[in-house]
Structures are given as C-alpha cells and as structure tokens.
Amino acid sequence: MSEPVKKKAVQHLLVWMPNWLGDVVFALPTLQALRKQYPEARLTVVARPPVSEILPCHPDIDCVIPIPTEIGKRALAQMRFAFSLRKYHFDLAVILPNSLRSAWLTLLSGAPRRIGYETDGRNFLLTDPLPVVKESRSIHGSDYFAGIVKPLGIETVDKTYPQLLTPDAIGKQRELLKRMGADPSRNLVIAVAPGASKPEKRWQTERFGILCQKLVKDKDAKILLFGSGGERELLDEVRRFCPGKSAFLLAGLNLQVVAGLLGNCRLLVANDSGLMNFAAMIDTPVVGIFGPGHPKTTDPPIAPERKELVTLNFECSPCRHRFFKECEPSPNKKPFCLEDITVTQVARAVDALLDRLA
Known part of the structure; x- marks a missing residue:
C-alpha cells in the first residue's frame, strides 16, 4: 500500500x-x-x-x-x-x-x-x-x-453467508413446481446441472442421462435440469433419458428464480461449477463431480454433512486446464480424471447424501 x-x-x-x-x-x-x-x-x-x-x-x-x-x-x-x-x-x-x-x-x-x-x-x-x-x-x-x-487491515474473513433466500421466494417457486407436476411436498425433487464453464469439466452427458433415469426409476424422483440459455440443447439431451413427464428443462432463468427453485430441491447433482457453489451458498445440499478441479480450491461452501464430493484425486488435480497438452484425452475427449468417474459412483454419493438428510 x-x-x-x-x-x-x-x-x-x-x-x-x-x-x-x-x-x-x-x-x-x-x-x-x-x-x-x-x-x-x-x-x-x-x-x-x-x-x-x-x-x-x-x-x-x-x-x-x-x-x-x-x-x-x-x-x-x-x-x-x-x-x-x-x-x-x-x-x-x-x-x-x-x-x-x-x-x-x-x-x-x-x-x-x-x-x-x-x-x-x-x-x-x-x-x-x-x-x-x-x-x-x-x-x-x-x-x-x-x-x-x-x-x-482485514486479517480474517468470515466465510459464512447471510440468508439470501427468503421463505417467500421459496414459496413462490414451490407453487410453480406444483403446477408443473413436481410438488416438493409429495415428490423427491432433485436438481441436476450437467453444464460447466468448459466442455472438459463436464461429466459425460450420457452418464448424466443414465443417472437421471436411475433416479426416476428407483426413487420416483422428479428431475429439474438447470443450465444457461446456451445449454438448452445439452439439457434436452439429458431429458431424453427420462421416462414420461419426470424431467423438466429450466434454461436461462434469472438467478433469483433459480435460487427459489433450488430451495425446493432435496439436493443438486452438478459438475464442479458455479451453480454447484451457488446452490451450496443458499444451503441446498450438493453432490459435486470433480475432474480437473479439486475440492481444495472450489470446495462448495456448505456444511460437510450436506455435501458429497465425487473425485478420483488424481495427483495432477487441480490442473492448469491446459487440456490435452499435459495429459492424454479419453476416447470421449474428456480428461481421465473425469472420464473414470462412473454412474455407480455418483449414484452411491446421491444415496449417501439422501440417507444423511433423511
């Protein structure tokens, strides 16, 4: 100074x-x-x-x-x-x-x-x-x-957040979900966000789809698919795996609306992404899928018992995101730290978190 x-x-x-x-x-x-x-x-x-x-x-x-x-x-x-x-x-x-x-x-x-x-x-x-x-x-x-x-002169920073999501905001979006056919008081409503800032940070779209299909069949879940306006096609690919009227595409919404919707969800399944951390900030439980990133740099800000983080802990994580200059791509053009995460592993993480939240 x-x-x-x-x-x-x-x-x-x-x-x-x-x-x-x-x-x-x-x-x-x-x-x-x-x-x-x-x-x-x-x-x-x-x-x-x-x-x-x-x-x-x-x-x-x-x-x-x-x-x-x-x-x-x-x-x-x-x-x-x-x-x-x-x-x-x-x-x-x-x-x-x-x-x-x-x-x-x-x-x-x-x-x-x-x-x-x-x-x-x-x-x-x-x-x-x-x-x-x-x-x-x-x-x-x-x-x-x-x-x-x-x-x-600020030596310490308190890493807590004020209550940014009001009961009114949650209630307003709850009514919307009821009209859509995903009543949080009667259904297990799970949010899923398959997007990320870079394609190499996105778990395979097909695996997100299979996971959603499994959640619908095994738990009779209602799936809310979140993403930006530019991710509408990605969300639609995931939705195709879901039977009947079990999944709902929610793309390009105002973030205050997104917050109200997330407040009605039992949990969010997401890549290491901004939406994962946003959900954690408003105290929506999260299952985070980490590949090139690592929880030590982007650990979602929520109590440990309200999150499950799926990571293979490769020695090179977190990397510099110079994809495929410092590592080889998988056949699906993903880094292996993400490619090797299976649907079974993520499904088990969802089960573990739901058990703790019960």
Missing part, C-alpha cells in the same frame, strides 16, 4: 466483482468483510449479468451497477461505461478479477485508490498492486479473494 487508507476517508467504496458465478460466491465473504471494515461507507458493486442478478438481495450491498451486455468487447463502449461511474465519486476501489480490463475500467471510473493483484501486467493501473499469490492453484477461492483486502 502507498499510504494506509483511513476509514473516515472512505465514504463510497467500489467493489468490482468477478465475472463467473462460482467466483462471485467465493468473493462475497471478502465483500462482507469490507462492509465490517467500512460500516459507514456506501458500498457499490459493479458486476456482469447474470451474476449481477443475485447481488441486490445481499444486505451488505447498497447499490448494484450491472455492466451493460451490449458493450461487449468494444473499447469505446467500455470507456463510456467507465466514465459514467465518475458521478459516484468513489474513494476506494477493490478489484477482485485478475483481468487487465477490470483494472483499466476502474482507473477510468476515477477512483483515486485502486487495489488488486498485479496480474495480467496491470500493476501500472493500480495504486496499490499486490504480489500474485504463488499458491493460487492450491488455495481455496475464498482465501484467494480474501488476500486482496489484507493490506486494508
């Missing part, structure tokens, strides 16, 4: 949020620690949709400014957006993403103090650049973000 930031000097605090849902989940404890450190300051966050959809309900956030989707990667449009932030007169900006772009836009926002990791050659854009965490591939995501605020 150049000079210590005095608490009274920070009247308006800007937090530039990560782009990915899982990273936002891991960053929220750091944001909450900033609120405790600067209780009198106005706290504004800038975030991209769709992650910006879940932030207005957080009690520590005063204002959410979504990054307009239409600006894309156009430099001039991005600059206009950044300049539009100057009217807020930020005193301090905490930049959580590692990108050069986020540091550049924060500079243009007019914030006089800008703190973040000196990644991506951006140290000249920051007033308070921090050395890159050398163990970034072996520490949990929440610890990585917590390191950014240590120079502000």
Whole structure:
C-alpha cells in the first residue's frame, strides 16, 4: 500500500466483482468483510449479468451497477461505461478479477485508490498492486479473494453467508413446481446441472442421462435440469433419458428464480461449477463431480454433512486446464480424471447424501 487508507476517508467504496458465478460466491465473504471494515461507507458493486442478478438481495450491498451486455468487447463502449461511474465519486476501489480490463475500467471510473493483484501486467493501473499469490492453484477461492483486502487491515474473513433466500421466494417457486407436476411436498425433487464453464469439466452427458433415469426409476424422483440459455440443447439431451413427464428443462432463468427453485430441491447433482457453489451458498445440499478441479480450491461452501464430493484425486488435480497438452484425452475427449468417474459412483454419493438428510 502507498499510504494506509483511513476509514473516515472512505465514504463510497467500489467493489468490482468477478465475472463467473462460482467466483462471485467465493468473493462475497471478502465483500462482507469490507462492509465490517467500512460500516459507514456506501458500498457499490459493479458486476456482469447474470451474476449481477443475485447481488441486490445481499444486505451488505447498497447499490448494484450491472455492466451493460451490449458493450461487449468494444473499447469505446467500455470507456463510456467507465466514465459514467465518475458521478459516484468513489474513494476506494477493490478489484477482485485478475483481468487487465477490470483494472483499466476502474482507473477510468476515477477512483483515486485502486487495489488488486498485479496480474495480467496491470500493476501500472493500480495504486496499490499486490504480489500474485504463488499458491493460487492450491488455495481455496475464498482465501484467494480474501488476500486482496489484507493490506486494508482485514486479517480474517468470515466465510459464512447471510440468508439470501427468503421463505417467500421459496414459496413462490414451490407453487410453480406444483403446477408443473413436481410438488416438493409429495415428490423427491432433485436438481441436476450437467453444464460447466468448459466442455472438459463436464461429466459425460450420457452418464448424466443414465443417472437421471436411475433416479426416476428407483426413487420416483422428479428431475429439474438447470443450465444457461446456451445449454438448452445439452439439457434436452439429458431429458431424453427420462421416462414420461419426470424431467423438466429450466434454461436461462434469472438467478433469483433459480435460487427459489433450488430451495425446493432435496439436493443438486452438478459438475464442479458455479451453480454447484451457488446452490451450496443458499444451503441446498450438493453432490459435486470433480475432474480437473479439486475440492481444495472450489470446495462448495456448505456444511460437510450436506455435501458429497465425487473425485478420483488424481495427483495432477487441480490442473492448469491446459487440456490435452499435459495429459492424454479419453476416447470421449474428456480428461481421465473425469472420464473414470462412473454412474455407480455418483449414484452411491446421491444415496449417501439422501440417507444423511433423511
């Protein structure tokens, strides 16, 4: 840090949020620690949709400014957006993403103090650049973000979350599920999210389908298939394995709606993904399928008894995601750390979690 930031000097605090849902989940404890450190300051966050959809309900956030989707990667449009932030007169900006772009836009926002990791050659854009965490591939995501605020005098970050899902939100979506034919009071409702940020992190679609088919036949389950708007085809492939009207495709929904639906599910089965961590944050039990990732870096934030993590613990996990440059692909073009996970293993994890939740 150049000079210590005095608490009274920070009247308006800007937090530039990560782009990915899982990273936002891991960053929220750091944001909450900033609120405790600067209780009198106005706290504004800038975030991209769709992650910006879940932030207005957080009690520590005063204002959410979504990054307009239409600006894309156009430099001039991005600059206009950044300049539009100057009217807020930020005193301090905490930049959580590692990108050069986020540091550049924060500079243009007019914030006089800008703190973040000196990644991506951006140290000249920051007033308070921090050395890159050398163990970034072996520490949990929440610890990585917590390191950014240590120079502000925040030595410990409480990794708990406020109640972001209200009974009203759960009740509203429960009525929707009843109309769909998946009444949580009468059916075992299980959420399934077969997507992930990269194809190499996705367990085979066919295996998700066989798992869903097994859950329907053995447990008379109702399956809610979650994914982004771009994953509709993927979800439909999984749905084809499910008999009758046992599975429901839910693609591209607002994240607040997704939260209400997940709150009505007994559990979620998902790849190592943002939705897995989002579900854990709102206390929906999870079965997480880990291949290239590892729980030591993306362990879902939920009590141990409310999660089952399926991983083969390859020595190279978590890897650098340089797929098939450092390992050989399987015949299905998946890394073997994911390919070798069977339907039986995941089904057993579901059974174990259901037994504990009973």
